[in-house]
Amino acid sequence: MQAVRVHEFGDPDVLVLEELPRPEPVEGEVLVRIQAAGVNPVETYVRAGLYGTLPALPYTPGADGAGVRLDTGERVYVTGSLSGTYAEYALCREEDVRPLPETLSYAQGAALGIPCTTAYRALFQRARATAGERVLIHGASGGVGIAAVQLALAAGLAVTGTAGSQAGGELVAAQGDVRVLDHHDPQHLEAAVELTGGRGFDLVVELLATENLGADLKALAPRGRVVVVGSRGPVEVDARDLMNADGAVLGMLLSNARPDELEAARAGVDAAVRNGVVRPVVGRELPLAEAPRAHRLVMERPALGKLVLVP
Ligand code: NAP
Numbered sequence: 001m002q003a004v005r006v007h008e009f010g011d012p013d014v015l016v017l018e019e020l021p022r023p024e025p026v027e028g029e030v031l032v033r034i035q036a037a038g039v040n041p042v043e044t045y046v047r048a049g050l051y052g053t054l055p056a057l058p059y060t061p062g063a064d065g066a067g068v069r070l071d072t073g074e075r076v077y078v079t080g081s082l083s084g085t086y087a088e089y090a091l092c093r094e095e096d097v098r099p100l101p102e103t104l105s106y107a108q109g110a111a112l113g114i115p116c117t118t119a120y121r122a123l124f125q126r127a128r129a130t131a132g133e134r135v136l137i138h139g140a141s142g143g144v145g146i147a148a149v150q151l152a153l154a155a156g157l158a159v160t161g162t163a164g165s166q167a168g169g170e171l172v173a174a175q176g177d178v179r180v181l182d183h184h185d186p187q188h189l190e191a192a193v194e195l196t197g198g199r200g201f202d203l204v205v206e207l208l209a210t211e212n213l214g215a216d217l218k219a220l221a222p223r224g225r226v227v228v229v230g231s232r233g234p235v236e237v238d239a240r241d242l243m244n245a246d247g248a249v250l251g252m253l254l255s256n257a258r259p260d261e262l263e264a265a266r267a268g269v270d271a272a273v274r275n276g277v278v279r280p281v282v283g284r285e286l287p288l289a290e291a292p293r294a295h296r297l298v299m300e301r302p303a304l305g306k307l308v309l310v311p
Pocket of ligand 1: 040041042114115118138139140141142143144145162163164165168183184207208211212228229230231252253254255298299300301302303304305306
């Protein structure tokens with residue numbers, strides 16, 4: 001089978017397409033013929049060798065994908081893989097292979113795993129979002145952001161989302177009753193808070209804390225919480241803003257979820273998938289051989305939904 005391999009950590013060109021033997025599942029494992037693999041920012045940090053835990057070399061990247069189970073012929077999406085999803089076949093643990101309804105394409109299925117589970121965990125497990133609350137999805141045009149907008153709308157929250165391009169903003173607006181702001185406008189949060197009658201947001205899901213955490217704290221409603229999902233460096237905040245709101249900043253890393261929390265989040269995502277709540281937007285599909293380009297694109301702006309690789 002064809003698979004992308006990394007033999008040394010480095011720039012995107014270390015992603016090379018190779019011929020490998022097809023993996024053989026043992027008990028408790030499933031082999032999935034991959035039709036689309038999701039590309040997540042974390043895979044670029046790992047490939048560059050700049051992540052806390054690194055895989056042994058050589059390895060095939062990718063945790064998300066969608067395709068067909070070889071044993072049953074069922075359409076599935078995968079959220080975690082033992083052998084890596086940037087390949088024609090991926091070996092997965094049985095519990096990481098979930099049903100994919102006919103209503104979603106394989107490319108959409110490849111956008112479910114990390115983005116939707118992260119959005120679900122941020123909203124409902126870390127921030128304990130409840131219906132009627134005002135949420136700001138700060139970075140709503142990408143994989144995690146669009147999932148967060150869809151899940152929050154379905155749960156009855158009043159949603160504001162930000163994007164950095166007109167096309168991204170249109171994508172966010174198309175998700176339903178969402179107020180859309182441009183996160184490159186330095187005044188965007190002041191304007192948003194004014195529109196809430198000065199009260200602010202009960203909840204902020206922050207995709208780029210490096211840029212925004214200081215301003216988020218000024219935009220919090222009483223007892224508001226910020227969940228930091230993405231950050232790419234240090235940031236200065238005025239802690240008095242947090243005091244003024246009796247607010248809280250909560251970190252989250254999907255890999256920190258306990259097994260019971262992870263299974264609960266996945267069950268929540270499965271239900272959202274079954275009920276048509278989550279409908280991933282796929283912005284770009286590239287062939288597996290273009291994995292280096294995919295890794296460059298996923299770190300470039302603007303985000304327009306999800307980027308997937310197609311074997
Ligand atoms: P993505 O699809 O590339 O989306 C990136 C998002 O960040 C886009 O909406 C982008 O908007 C937005 N953004 C860019 N500049 C921004 C700014 N100044 N203010 C606010 N948002 C801004 O990536 P993703 O998969 O959604 O992941 C987003 C981030 O979350 C990444 O840093 C990723 O590493 C992290 N993440 C963390 C976890 C975790 O467990 N904590 C899990 C998954 C992802 P425009 O392009 O429209 O400007």
